[in-house]
Amino acid sequence: MTRKSPEQLRSRRWYGGEGLRSFSHRTRTRQLGIGADEHMGKPVIGIVNTWSEINPCHLHLRERAEAVKRGVWQAGGYPIELPASALCGETFQKPTAMLYRNLLAMEVEELLRSYPVDGAVLMGGCDKTTPALLMGATSAGLPSIFVPAGPMLxxxxxxxxxxxxxxxxxxxxxxxxxxxxxxxxxxxxxxxxxSPGHCMTMGTASTMTSVAETLGMTLPGAASIPAVDSAHSRMAAASGARIVDMVWEDLTPAKIMTAEAFSDAVVTVLGLGGSTNAVIHLVAMARRAGVPLSLSDFDRPVPVLADIQPGGRFLMEDFYYAGGLRALLAQLKPWLHVSRPVASGGTLDDGLADASVHDPEVIRPLDNPLAAEGGLAVLHGNLAPSGAVIKPIAADPSLLRHTGPAVVFDSYAEMQRTIDTVPVTASSVLVLRGTGPLGGPGMPEHGMLPIPKSLLQQGVRDMVRISDARMSGTSFGTCVLHVAPESHVGGPLALVRTGDMITLDVPGRELRLEVSDDELDRRRAQWSPPETRFLRGYAALHAQHITQADEGCDFDFLAAPGENPEPDAT
Incomplete structure (x- = not known):
């Protein structure tokens, strides 16, 4: 393998040479207390840290950054910590952290492009941070490795x-x-x-950190380690050491996140019974990498082997003790491309060489899966021309084929006010609109509509629910999500009226509004788009450039192909 020389380091454009600007850059580095022998001719590693005091998922990342730095120093690199937005899941950030995923992705891309950085360690794990960090690093094109925050206890x-x-x-x-x-x-x-760490169910956080590992952007086994386990600190240090060699090897995301890698990531989501949010994030991540990925790629007959909540019984700590993601991937080898390169320097198969299952109740064998398939299903029909998704293993099986009358809510606020007073039965289909990428804004996690109190008191715990929203990966129920196009742009969801009959047919992969085409055309002619709500700032930028759910909800200009030129270092 050809290795870079110190003269080929990107950071040399800032620090090398005899010009005034190089002199200035070295002077300011001395001002930081760093001597020439500590950084000259060494890979400069940007540690992009999403630590924040209001993000409990990342509360330990300040300490883990020190472990990463230790690894970088020991491997002969020079670490610099670069704070980035925390994106605190749906815990505190309103209206939804998803509104800001692309902002973090853009921040990461520009941090890495604008500073004298040769490689990056990406630190995150809370739902939207993993895709955002990887999207930004992919667009920046520098060698990068991901350090997942790890699940809580x-x-x-x-x-x-x-x-x-x-x-x-x-x-x-x-x-x-x-x-x-x-x-x-x-x-x-x-x-x-x-404890610190992200959700310990197979929610969006654990799904996406597992995706990062399967893609090859972490060290083997990194995604399963609980946040407070001492192995997590050792993994962080090892990642810091490894990124230095990745710089010398010029092992960039483009060489790791290939079409085969994304195919394997989809298999992982299905085998884990992972979050429906992974569909949106993976489509966006793949497009950043120049890999075509669509909703249809997620509708595959892959067995669900991870018996983890919300689709199963156990939690991520149990998964770790049972062998972790490496053990699950070893079970899924028939569906994987194991000879492709990964961040550790070998192949995916190398990282699975000694993987074994220690508890077959948690990580099921192929001949005893949690479900033969059904981790995700993609629906189409006159109510979702561009698609919708559902997680069958988290639904009541009796509702997977169902026809019932719609009870329509035009906003989440209206639903909250009236959910317990509207006429409804267990066979009703709850419909929420105005919660998509543009209408939300940001596509909030409102898709697990609450069951009306009168039905809860009767023992009802699931109903068919349909929306253009997302739902938390920790949620469950017969929830049809990501209906596209969304109602805010005139998708068919905007035309549904209370009392209309709706048919959900998951085995047939159909979502159908039982209303004639002529009647829908009449309603469409009467429909008018909502007024513009955001006149300035980031929300206005979002409204102008956000794509629909089936396209990954990225900004059109960030997903555009091509590379920006390196900044002028003079």
Whole structure:
């Protein structure tokens, strides 16, 4: 393998030579307290850290950055930490962190392009940070490695093991049904999330960090390690050491995130029973890499082997002890391209060489899957011409073929006000619109519409629910999501009226509004687009350039092909 020389380092354009600007750059580096022998002729590694005091998923990343730096120094590099937006999942950031995914992706791209950086360590894990970091690094084109934040510890309450998201939804339904009182709810608040780290279910965070590992952008086994386990710190240091060699080898994302890698990432999502949000993120990530990926690529007969909430029983800590992602990928080898390169320097197969399953209840064998297929299904029909998605393993099987009358809500606020008072039965189909990429804005996680209180009190725990929103990867139920085109741009969802019959046919992959074409044409002629809400700032930029769910919800100008020139270092 041909290795770069120190003269070929990108950072030399800033530090090398005899010109005034090079002299100035070296002077300012001395001002930082860094001597010439500490950085001259060495790879400069940008540590893009999404740590924040308001992001509990990343609360430990300040310490992990020090471990990364240790690895960089030991391998002969020079580390510089570059703070970036935290994107605190859906925990605090309103209206949704998804609104800002592309902002972080753009920030990462421009950080890496504008500074004297030869390679990058990307630190994140909360839902939107993983795709955003990888999208930005892909567009920047510099050698990069991802350090996943890791899942939090299992939750506990009165002798029960709990998942931070999935059991939160269940507890809230029980509260509304009168089965949990305020004191019990207060105890649950203290027991659901007990440590730093992202959700310990197979929610969006664990799905996307697993995707990052399968793509080849982490060290083998990195995604499964609990956030507070000492192995996590060792992994961070090893990643810091490895990125230095990746710079010398010029191992860039383009050489790792190939069409085969994205195919394997899709297989991983399906085998994990992963989050529906992975569809949007992977489409966007693939397009940044110049790889065509569409909704149809996710509708594949791959067995679900990970028995993890919300589709299964266990949690990410159990998954780690059972062998982690490496063990699951070893089971899925017949569907994978194992000879492709990965960040560790070898092939995907090299990283799976000694992988084994330690608990076949958590990571199922191929002859005893959690489900033969059904991790994700893609639907089309006159209600979703550009597609919609559903997670069949998280749904009530009796509802996967269902026809019922629509109960329509024009906004999430309206739904909150009226959900417990509108006429509804267990066979009704709840429809929420105005929550897509443009209408949300940002496509918030509103797709798991609450069951009306009257039905909860009767014991109903699932209904067919349809929206142009997303839902949390920790959510569950018969929820049809990402309906495209969204209602805000005049998609058919905008034409549904309360009382219309809707047919969901998951085996047939169809979502159909039982209204004639002539009637839909009449309604369409009467429809007018909503007024523009955002006149300035980032929200206005978002409104002008966001693409639809089936296209990845990236900005059109960020997803555009081609490379920007390097900045002038003079």
């Amino acid at each position: 299992r939750g506990h309450w009165r002798g029960k093991t709990l998942g931070s998201g999935s059991d939160m939804w269940r507890a809230w339904d029980d509260k509304r049904a009168g089965l949990v009182d305020d004191r019990q709810l207060a105890e649950l608040e203290e027991g659901l999330a007990r």
